[in-house]
Amino acid sequence: xxxxxxxxxxxxxxxxxxxxxxxxxxxxxxxxxxxxxxxxxxxxxxxxxxxxxxxxxxxxxxxxxxxxxxxxxxxxxxxxxxxxxxxxxxxxxxxxxxxxxxxxxxxxxxxxxxxxxxxxxxxxxxxxxxxxxxxxxxxxxxxxxxxxxxxxxxxxxx
Amino acid sequence: xxxxxxxxxxxxxxxxxxxxxxxxxxxxxxxxxxxxxxxxxxxxxxxxxxxxxxxxxxxxxxxxxxxxxxxxxxxxxxxxxxxxxxxxxxxxxxxxxxxxxxxxxxxxxxxxxxxxxxxxxxxxxxxxxxxxxxxxxxxxxxxxxxxxxxxxxxxxxxxxxxxxxxxxxxxxxxxxxxxxxxxxxxxxxxxxxxxxxxxxxxxxxxxxxxxxxxxxxxxxxxxxxxxxxxxxxxxxxxxxxxxxxxxxxxxxxxxxxxxxxxxxxxxxxxxxxxxxxxxxxxxxxxxxxxxxxxxxxxx
Ligand SMILES: Cc1cc2nc3c(=O)[nH]c(=O)nc-3n(C[C@H](O)[C@H](O)[C@H](O)COP(=O)(O)OP(=O)(O)OC[C@H]3O[C@@H](n4cnc5c(N)ncnc54)[C@H](O)[C@@H]3O)c2cc1C
Ligand code: FES
Ligand code: FES
Numbered sequence: 001x002x003x004x005x006x007x008x009x010x011x012x013x014x015x016x017x018x019x020x021x022x023x024x025x026x027x028x029x030x031x032x033x034x035x036x037x038x039x040x041x042x043x044x045x046x047x048x049x050x051x052x053x054x055x056x057x058x059x060x061x062x063x064x065x066x067x068x069x070x071x072x073x074x075x076x077x078x079x080x081x082x083x084x085x086x087x088x089x090x091x092x093x094x095x096x097x098x099x100x101x102x103x104x105x106x107x108x109x110x111x112x113x114x115x116x117x118x119x120x121x122x123x124x125x126x127x128x129x130x131x132x133x134x135x136x137x138x139x140x141x142x143x144x145x146x147x148x149x150x151x152x153x154x155x156x157x158x
Numbered sequence: 159x160x161x162x163x164x165x166x167x168x169x170x171x172x173x174x175x176x177x178x179x180x181x182x183x184x185x186x187x188x189x190x191x192x193x194x195x196x197x198x199x200x201x202x203x204x205x206x207x208x209x210x211x212x213x214x215x216x217x218x219x220x221x222x223x224x225x226x227x228x229x230x231x232x233x234x235x236x237x238x239x240x241x242x243x244x245x246x247x248x249x250x251x252x253x254x255x256x257x258x259x260x261x262x263x264x265x266x267x268x269x270x271x272x273x274x275x276x277x278x279x280x281x282x283x284x285x286x287x288x289x290x291x292x293x294x295x296x297x298x299x300x301x302x303x304x305x306x307x308x309x310x311x312x313x314x315x316x317x318x319x320x321x322x323x324x325x326x327x328x329x330x331x332x333x334x335x336x337x338x339x340x341x342x343x344x345x346x347x348x349x350x351x352x353x354x355x356x357x358x359x360x361x362x363x364x365x366x367x368x369x370x371x372x373x374x375x376x377x378x379x380x381x382x383x384x385x386x387x388x389x390x391x392x393x394x395x396x397x398x399x400x401x402x403x404x405x406x407x408x409x410x411x412x413x414x415x416x417x418x419x420x421x422x423x424x425x426x427x428x429x430x431x432x433x434x435x436x437x438x439x440x441x442x443x444x445x446x447x448x449x450x451x452x453x454x455x456x457x
Contacts, residue, residue: 004180021180021222024209044210045277057250057279063209064280067180068202068224111275133274 004067010035011079019066026050026061029076037077037106041135048134051107052076058114060133077106080113088151089113096147100138108134112148122152182224186310186339189228193312193335199223201337203246204280206273207289231284231339234258243341245284249273249296252283262343264299264371267354271295284338287323290330290395297324297396298371298388299354300341308339317342324395348375348384353451357443368392368443372451374406382409387451392427392444399423402448411456419452420445 003018010033019028029035029052041049043062050061053075080087089112092098099105108131115122115130122130127148128141136144181199183189193199200219202208203226212219225231231246236257243252252258252269259266272278272286272295286296287307297320305320309332323330332338352373368391375384385406390396401422406414424444 002179022212022219043213045206045273048274048276051276054279058276059279060276062213063206063276065202065205065209067222068205068226070182114275130275133276 006066006070008066008069008071009073011074011076017066021065021067023066024062025052025054025064025066025069025074028066029061029074035076035078039103039106041103046133046135047104048107048111048131049104051110051134053110053114053117056114056117058111058130058133075110075113077109080109087113088154089116089148092147092150093144096143096150098139098143098147104134104136104138108136108144112151115148116151120152122148124149127152179220180222180224182227184227184229186228186230189223189225189337190310190312192223193337196221196223198334201225201288203282203285203288204248206277206281207285225284225337233340237345239345241343241345243283243343245282245287245338245340247283249278249281249283249286250275253278261345262299262303264302264352264354264373265296268295268299268356268369268371271354271356283341287320287341288330288332288338290324290328292327292394292396293369293391294396295356295369295390298369298390299352300343301388301396301398302352302371302373302386303343304386306342308342309336310339311336315339321398324397327394346375350375350384351455353454355447355451355454357447368447370444370447370451372455374455380410382406382414387423387448389423389427389444397427399426401426414452414456416449416452420448423448 004021005018007014007016010029015033017032026038026040029038038052038061039049040062041047045060045063048060051058052061054064054069055072080090089109093105093109111131111134115127119126124145127145131144181192183192199221201223225246228246231244233244234247234255235242241261249269249272253266273281283296286294300320306317307320307323309316309318312335318331325331350373354371356369358367368389371388373386374382377383385403387399387402388396389399402419405419405422424441427444
């Protein structure tokens with residue numbers, strides 16, 4: 001099959017690329033555009049390590065072909081940092097020791113960010129639901145949930 | 159195509175967006191034109207089932223047909239006597255639609271339970287139906303709500319009762335060149351009460367081990383006037399459990415013989431052994447799930 005032209009915005013920058021018909025968004029981000037913060041774990045939608053925000057929603061980038069996202073906007077973990085300033089979630093993950101091996105962290109942060117963008121005041125249940133598709137083998141989730149909650153509380157008191 | 163990650167950069171380049179092997183129609187009309195002029199097309203909706211099978215199986219795709227830009231397929235329309243849901247409506251949207259929650263609570267619950275947020279953002283109701291997995295979570299609810307599907311091809315349009323749509327595990331009546339356009343669910347005057355139950359091994363991402371949808375209409379004296387029950391993951395296709403429904407009709411809340419209904423349900427399914435559970439285990443789960451669904455609906 002021929003290559004397919006695709007335009008997409010990644011972390012607020014526009015790219016015009018030609019992709020293989022079977023190239024996944026994950027491949028494009030990691031191999032073509034060098035956003036290696038996006039991780040590949042299971043490759044079949046189960047672990048969430050490859051999660052990115054696509055047009056406002058958390059999706060598994062291993063579950064999307066790049067040709068499907070022409071004209072879309074993608075945010076990876078790298079895009080959470082704006083002008084050298086960490087996202088409050090990133091700070092909280094450090095402060096609450098929510099990172100051990102770190103493999104799940106980029107996807108976890110992205111799922112949490114997608115949640116907070118849609119619902120700035122989630123309760124614990126809503127937080128748990130939001131990270132349901134992100135597996136963590138190290139932390140047992142407690143610190144992760146606490147870290148996210150701390151950002152919610154901070155937002156509330158501001 | 160299995161190891162896409164490796165040498166993506168080194169592949170030969172050829173022509174671009176107007177590829178003859180890749181179509182993204184913007185309307186139903188354009189879609190029909192494409193169907194008319196092309197034989198073998200691989201239809202892609204959200205891709206959450208397709209990318210898994212492509213990753214695992216390594217087969218060649220000749221031509222892509224991506225339905226994502228057809229706005230007509232994303233519409234949800236409410237009429238006096240029915241509701242129409244476009245095949246490209248995602249699970250996430252289904253969950254957020256107040257009308258669905260109000261009128262079809264079991265469908266709402268099943269969509270809410272399905273996969274993970276990431277899967278719900280991409281996966282569609284049409285993809286769930288066409289995949290025709292016995293474990294497809296939206297299927298038992300759609301069966302108890304008497305859903306029909308509208309199927310189109312370049313020249314024809316037909317309506318199929320969902321009860322006759324599934325012909326085996328991952329098999330259905332769709333023919334080459336046919337597209338699922340929308341789902342039609344009748345709106346009934348009677349007020350009903352419904353329950354959705356799913357038993358699985360893990361909460362998130364579980365492809366259900368067994369699931370049950372139950373919808374009951376009581377008359378003014380609290381006698382069961384109508385009963386619809388469907389079970390998923392237990393037989394080669396998701397199916398209505400008519401024997402159990404018949405037992406329920408005419409009963410009052412406290413006269414229901416739970417054991418009898420549960421036995422009827424267990425008898426009608428023909429469970430299969432697979433990695434998600436043995437047949438025997440499923441029969442006992444079917445009994446328990448039926449009992450607990452009945453208790454919940456009569457609460
Ligand atoms: C990690 C993970 C967890 C999951 N969990 C669940 C779960 O809990 N419950 C559940 O039920 N499912 C689950 N699924 C399966 C899947 O997400 C759903 O079945 C989803 O609804 C499929 O929709 P899609 O749009 O992604 O389909 P696609 O992958 O795009 O398509 C699926 C199939 O249907 C065909 N098709 C799609 N739309 C049409 C149409 N309109 N007309 C004709 N053919 C069409 C395609 O050609 C393809 O063969 C899970 C999947 C993954 C990867
Ligand atoms: S790599 Fe995408 S979900 Fe695991
Ligand atoms: S920190 Fe190791 S997988 Fe989550």
